Amino acid sequence: MPELPEVETIARSLRQTGQGEKPGIVGMHIHQVEVYWKRTIQTPSSEELIHRIPGQRVEEVGRRGKYLLLKLTRDHLIIHLRMSGDIRVEPLTDASGQITPLRKHDRVAMVFEEKYRFSFEDPRKFGRVWLVRDPVEVLGGLGPEPFDPQLTDEIFFHRLQSSRRQLKPLLLDQTFMAGLGNIYTDEALHRAHLHPLSLSNSLHEDQSAQLLAAIRSVLLTGIETNGASIDWVYKGGSFQNSFQVYGREKKACYTCGHAIEKISVGQRGTHFCPVCQPLK
DNA sequence: ATAAACGCCTGACGGC
DNA sequence: TGCCGTCAGGCGTTTA
Numbered sequence: 001m002p003e004l005p006e007v008e009t010i011a012r013s014l015r016q017t018g019q020g021e022k023p024g025i026v027g028m029h030i031h032q033v034e035v036y037w038k039r040t041i042q043t044p045s046s047e048e049l050i051h052r053i054p055g056q057r058v059e060e061v062g063r064r065g066k067y068l069l070l071k072l073t074r075d076h077l078i079i080h081l082r083m084s085g086d087i088r089v090e091p092l093t094d095a096s097g098q099i100t101p102l103r104k105h106d107r108v109a110m111v112f113e114e115k116y117r118f119s120f121e122d123p124r125k126f127g128r129v130w131l132v133r134d135p136v137e138v139l140g141g142l143g144p145e146p147f148d149p150q151l152t153d154e155i156f157f158h159r160l161q162s163s164r165r166q167l168k169p170l171l172l173d174q175t176f177m178a179g180l181g182n183i184y185t186d187e188a189l190h191r192a193h194l195h196p197l198s199l200s201n202s203l204h205e206d207q208s209a210q211l212l213a214a215i216r217s218v219l220l221t222g223i224e225t226n227g228a229s230i231d232w233v234y235k236g237g238s239f240q241n242s243f244q245v246y247g248r249e250k251k252a253c254y255t256c257g258h259a260i261e262k263i264s265v266g267q268r269g270t271h272f273c274p275v276c277q278p279l280k
Numbered sequence: 281a282t283a284a285a286c287g288c289c290t291g292a293c294g295g296c
Numbered sequence: 297t298g299c300c301g302t303c304a305g306g307c308g309t310t311t312a
Contacts, residue, residue, distance in 0.1 A: 002306090003305060003306095006305075039288090066305095080307090081305090081306090082305090082306050082307075083289090083304070083305065083306055083307095084290075084291090084304085084305085084306095105290085122289095123289080123291070124288085124289045124290050124291085124304090124306095125288075125289050125290075126288065126289065126306065126307080127306095163281080163282085164281080164282080165281090165282070165283090166282095166283095169282090169283080172306085172307095174306095174307085181305050181306070182304090182305055182306085183305055184305090227305095228305075230304090230305075231291090231292080231304075231305085232291075233291095233304090233305080234305080246305095266284075267284080267285075267286090269303080269304085
């Protein structure tokens with residue numbers, strides 16, 4: 001599921017104040033942790049994680065790239081949802097005291113204040129969880145955050161110039177920039193009128209600035225629409241209604257009418273308009 | 281330096 | 297209906 005806008009949407013929902021069915025979790029104490037698929041825990045061992053978390057309080061909820069960050073009293077709990085992960089927070093019991101059942105694909109669950117259950121649900125089991133003292137251990141290699149004001153047009157242009165790679169794989173590389181995935185990359189390249197196979201060091205300065213602006217505007221639209229919902233995994237967002245190219249192969253480009261093409265680049269489906277995004 | 285291939289997993293979908 | 301291949305919002309490792 002998740003690229004930057006989907007993770008941001010989840011982070012915001014976990015921060016929201018107010019009680020009820022889906023309360024925010026900031027300020028809550030964690031009472032108990034259960035792990036149902038051990039490989040989901042990247043570090044430390046699941047046994048140590050289960051012993052170390054209870055008693056800690058959620059101080060902050062954040063996001064870096066596609067990582068969800070829970071700052072606890074002593075540790076940082078970091079979650080990557082990979083392809084099919086999702087987070088649920090629900091009351092532990094219903095009005096008559098019945099325990100809310102776990103779901104088939106719940107991999108980790110945490111009980112908050114003996115009242116709510118936070119579940120990491122992940123059908124494909126690609127998602128990972130880290131519990132670390134210092135988040136740099138996990139996040140240290142990430143490239144800049146797309147909205148970081150320190151990422152100027154000049155710096156972005158320099159980063160593009162410093163490698164000779166196709167734009168599609170480069171933008172998916174989280175050390176180049178953190179947060180873009182397959183959908184938002186295709187949509188950003190279309191918005192910037194750039195072919196996914198264009199080489200990074202072939203862009204002119206104005207094209208580079210247009211690409212950065214396109215990335216930011218696509219991600220912003222994604223966040224404003226609560227992310228994209230395109231299959232059974234993630235629900236609630238509506239960015240899929242704004243797709244210009246993703247999933248639109250053989251359909252008419254909204255800009256020029258030419259058929260959208262789909263090719264494979266680095267094992268990833270890649271959608272583009274050959275007229276609006278020419279390869280020079 | 282860059283790219284390609286594969287492994288990790290389950291589920292949905294289309295074709296036969 | 298059932299079986300089978302293909303594909304899926306990601307990324308680490310190995311191989312070229």
